[in-house]
Amino acid sequence: MSKYYDDKDRFLVAMDCIIFGFSEGELSLLLIKRKIEPAKGQWSLMGGFLRENESIDEGAKRVLNELTGLENVYMEQVRTFGEVERDPGERVLSVAYYSLVKIEESDQERLVDHNAYWIKINELPELIFDHGQMVELAKDVMRQKASTEPIGFNLLPDLFTLTQLQSLYEAIYGTVLDKRNFRKRVAEMDYIVKTDKIDKTGSKRGASLYKFNDRIYQKHPIFKL
Amino acid sequence: MSKYYDDKDRFLVAMDCIIFGFSEGELSLLLIKRKIEPAKGQWSLMGGFLRENESIDEGAKRVLNELTGLENVYMEQVRTFGEVERDPGERVLSVAYYSLVKIEESDQERLVDHNAYWIKINELPELIFDHGQMVELAKDVMRQKASTEPIGFNLLPDLFTLTQLQSLYEAIYGTVLDKRNFRKRVAEMDYIVKTDKIDKTGSKRGASLYKFNDRIYQKHPIFKL
């Protein structure tokens, strides 16, 4: 099998997932209270080991799917963590991925099985190993990406109000945005399309529901929020 | 040794280096014309395999040092490439790093030993495997970083003229910049310090030499070019 590289070291490779969700005006992460060694009882990211027959992107998707049951989720690699002693049990490289999911769509039973909970991003517990570092980096990378590409819609229902959209971006940036300026910019993006549906759950008056149209976006892929 | 992870697959892990240099107003990459299999005779990035006793950052530095003899070089991880068939010989994950070096400082003999050449970035040959993709991504990541953090100075001599600095950023962005606007912005960065030295090699009149003062930068780490 190995033609050229027989004498080289080989490594365990894990994928760890920073899973973002959005609800009640706040970003959350899906975290695991570990039921097994090592680090039993402590909080960690969902992770899993890479297999021979899959790419690391596929591996990350498999790990995410195992926990949430979700397919076709937005995922992006953050980077690989490779300190020698990062896992005290044994040397493991870990490729960190972040993903954006709609909280309501994840499979509740699987979350229970894995002892997983949505934790608000401003109330994160201490995490094992270097998972805290992974989360910090993932937040930076996600924020940067979300400001220039329309990935935020992955965190919202297919139909959303402008108030929800603004609240999402306020959570991502950690700032308060001006409603009129925000809506002015949204109005310039013709791929954020107003539907004739009204959401009555958020207010008595009701708010128009919008959707993101990727086909239109692809024609003029300019985004800035 | 392995306490928990006995049944998991293990992988060869390489570090591949996208090595940027700057001369004559152009960015170049240090590329290898391979003398060994696989892909003998083709162009590739400098790479090497990760060892048990080193972190991936250390591994990348070792690989860069082996080729150039340089230490303390600016390096940043780009991301990990992990398609199953990316190396047709055998499955290998590769962590791509880019580095910024001063061309004159690299050890000429080592370059010859490795069959390495500086190739202008607009004249790159086809590269093996997914190295072309790595280069494209590294360019994006480097450009982005160079626009918001003062890493470009790693490509210039310690003393440089404003014309050289402008020419560097023109090469990084692939655009022409306005001389007066450029100098206005440089003047606002008090960590780009004018020395009393004059460079006479670039013009008859002579141009003031400047240096980057990291101590001052750290006090107000704001950079934008």
Add this chain to the structure above:
DNA sequence: TCAAAAGTGTTAAGTTTACACCCATGA
């Protein structure tokens, strides 16, 4: 009828861009 969220334009401030000439020197 009133509380609560939805919706809507204008102006000032700040930032970015465009642009042209004189200077110093060595050949």
Add this chain to the structure above:
DNA sequence: TCATGGGTGTAAACTTAACACTTTTGA
């Protein structure tokens, strides 16, 4: 003396930020 790169300021265009009131409706 002249060709070459070094060095300098201002005004217009554009972008961003600040700001407050009216509408609708269910309780």
